[in-house]
Amino acid sequence: MTEIILEMDNIIKKYETQEVIKNISLKVNKGEFLTLLGPSGCGKTTMLRIIAGFENPTGGSVLLEGKHVENKQPNERNVNTVFQNYALFPHMNVFENISYGLKIRKVNKIEIKKRVMEMLSLVQLDGYEKRKIDQLSGGQKQRVAIGRALINNPKILLLDEPLGALDLKLRKQMQIELKRLQKKLQITFVYVTHDQEEALNMSDRIAVMNEGIIEQIGTPEDIYERPKTKFVAGFIGESNLIKAEIKKIDEEKICFEFGGYEMNMNYKNYDNLKNKESYILIRPENIKYTSVKPQNGFKPPYGLKSKIKEHSYIGSIIKTTVELESGQEIIVCDYDKKKDLIGIGSEVWVYFQPEDVVIVKEG
Amino acid sequence: MKKKNYNILKGLTIVPISFWILFFVAIPLLYIVFISFMQRGDDGSIVYIPTISNYTRMANPLYVKVFWDSIIVAFITTLFTLVFGYPFAYFATKIKKYKIIIMMLIMAPFLTNSLIRTYGWIVILSTEGMLNHVFLRIGIIKEPLKMLYSYGAVMIGMIYTMFPFMVLPLYNSIDKMDRSYIEAAKDLGASKWKTFRTVTIPLTMPGIVAGCILVFIPSVGLFFIPDLMGGSNIMLIGNLIKNQFLEANDWPFGAALSIVMISISLILILVYVKIVVKKLDAEVF
Numbered sequence: 001m002t003e004i005i006l007e008m009d010n011i012i013k014k015y016e017t018q019e020v021i022k023n024i025s026l027k028v029n030k031g032e033f034l035t036l037l038g039p040s041g042c043g044k045t046t047m048l049r050i051i052a053g054f055e056n057p058t059g060g061s062v063l064l065e066g067k068h069v070e071n072k073q074p075n076e077r078n079v080n081t082v083f084q085n086y087a088l089f090p091h092m093n094v095f096e097n098i099s100y101g102l103k104i105r106k107v108n109k110i111e112i113k114k115r116v117m118e119m120l121s122l123v124q125l126d127g128y129e130k131r132k133i134d135q136l137s138g139g140q141k142q143r144v145a146i147g148r149a150l151i152n153n154p155k156i157l158l159l160d161e162p163l164g165a166l167d168l169k170l171r172k173q174m175q176i177e178l179k180r181l182q183k184k185l186q187i188t189f190v191y192v193t194h195d196q197e198e199a200l201n202m203s204d205r206i207a208v209m210n211e212g213i214i215e216q217i218g219t220p221e222d223i224y225e226r227p228k229t230k231f232v233a234g235f236i237g238e239s240n241l242i243k244a245e246i247k248k249i250d251e252e253k254i255c256f257e258f259g260g261y262e263m264n265m266n267y268k269n270y271d272n273l274k275n276k277e278s279y280i281l282i283r284p285e286n287i288k289y290t291s292v293k294p295q296n297g298f299k300p301p302y303g304l305k306s307k308i309k310e311h312s313y314i315g316s317i318i319k320t321t322v323e324l325e326s327g328q329e330i331i332v333c334d335y336d337k338k339k340d341l342i343g344i345g346s347e348v349w350v351y352f353q354p355e356d357v358v359i360v361k362e363g
Numbered sequence: 364m365k366k367k368n369y370n371i372l373k374g375l376t377i378v379p380i381s382f383w384i385l386f387f388v389a390i391p392l393l394y395i396v397f398i399s400f401m402q403r404g405d406d407g408s409i410v411y412i413p414t415i416s417n418y419t420r421m422a423n424p425l426y427v428k429v430f431w432d433s434i435i436v437a438f439i440t441t442l443f444t445l446v447f448g449y450p451f452a453y454f455a456t457k458i459k460k461y462k463i464i465i466m467m468l469i470m471a472p473f474l475t476n477s478l479i480r481t482y483g484w485i486v487i488l489s490t491e492g493m494l495n496h497v498f499l500r501i502g503i504i505k506e507p508l509k510m511l512y513s514y515g516a517v518m519i520g521m522i523y524t525m526f527p528f529m530v531l532p533l534y535n536s537i538d539k540m541d542r543s544y545i546e547a548a549k550d551l552g553a554s555k556w557k558t559f560r561t562v563t564i565p566l567t568m569p570g571i572v573a574g575c576i577l578v579f580i581p582s583v584g585l586f587f588i589p590d591l592m593g594g595s596n597i598m599l600i601g602n603l604i605k606n607q608f609l610e611a612n613d614w615p616f617g618a619a620l621s622i623v624m625i626s627i628s629l630i631l632i633l634v635y636v637k638i639v640v641k642k643l644d645a646e647v648f
Contacts, residue, residue, distance in 0.1 A: 075554060080551065081550045089544060089548075089566075100561075
């Protein structure tokens, strides 16, 4: 059984009249990498600041290792933060920055030196101890910030969009390093980002947030393959969301109308589906099209008539936009770049496997 | 074409400034240096015969004491304005809603003449003044206190007058400081006091240094406050210089005193900045 390190119950945060967090409950397991993912203004940073102790929740409780901490100051909680802008002390060098937490705790000098040196090699900054902060590159500052937070052996490390200021290549490299560091140290990470790729790449679990609530929480695979709401489906990855009218639901099958065709699907995982206002989601990589007119074996909607609107080349894939007879546009991704492209305006038939269809609610 | 225009513009701005510095700063200062090496005629005029007697005269313990007292008064003024000004500026930045009003209140006295404000203090502190009147009525004292014409009165006047010069640079540097540094220190386990000592003070050091210089330099030479509030009991360097020019008609000696005063202030400031910079290992300027 997994041990719960952090439990947040019915958290509400109001600023004057504005409700930033609307009743969120969240459990974080010991040693896991949990990401709070969402667009800016969704409340993810506020959640992080509540855990760190910079904000007091208007309502609800925060339990760290089973103990109430919601009224404790940041310096009384054994969690540390890697700030978005690093917040490295500009009047101290690398060594002094990293050792700050230990000096505050009055650890003896010999041990401080030993632990800082170990930390420097852990974050791959050997030999940088004398450097001033303004002599460091963005990536190096990032490493110092991580080292400064980790040296206190926090129960949880909080990271607030730590890679936001780095360029793409460095960001990818740091993603791998951070994940490796987390696995090695077995420290619980709570990571805030708006970058869905970063979240999918690094997390054990992702909590997708929108407008002060958690829309869905689950493994990256859950979130991507089985999104529960339209927001989650649209926020993570490329998606074709098509409004579908549900005709009939029985024990095993769900029948809905889509593009003028009726479609039957096995329905096990969609127990959340009660209302008629639903959407079906098909990921672009799960759709194919063909110029060969379907024969009798091809049954709608597995051969929806449509027209090619646009091809766009984006490196590893070719993205094609096709228009269904209903006017709905669908994006199709093709990894096979060698095949001849079908000309714009040509008639094609779109098909997909029913297993790849996900039903999501309006939410 | 464009470059030429730019040069004209540059000239237009630099030429007046250069003239200003030349005619209103450099030449008067050089003139003061020049006459400080001249002699005083019997009728109070300047006799253009070189001498260093104006400087040797200052070795008189009487004058040494005047210099010493002035530096002590300026030092205490700086210390008090800093001790009161720092918390004032700090909390002014914290109360976001009213911070403009608070700063307006700080600036408002600048709109009135400082002489008038000093007279205001005289009205409050004098033997028949408001404070004594109130104390007598309440019965705290039997006889009126002699508050005016003392070092205490001079200090009150100086601290009051110099306070805004300390608060403004402090306010500026505290306000500019990124609050995430404070959060980072707290996050790493520092208490409020530890955070203040190890992060807030070092990071606002440029404001502290600027405020101290802005208060210290004028405080050394300020003459009207010791004149009005210290009376004849207190002789500071500013009064001494003023007396040489306006009463004793000894311009060469007054000039020599001014030069020594400026030199002492500059040396003290340089030493102060050196110590601060070295101690904090921070870039101040």
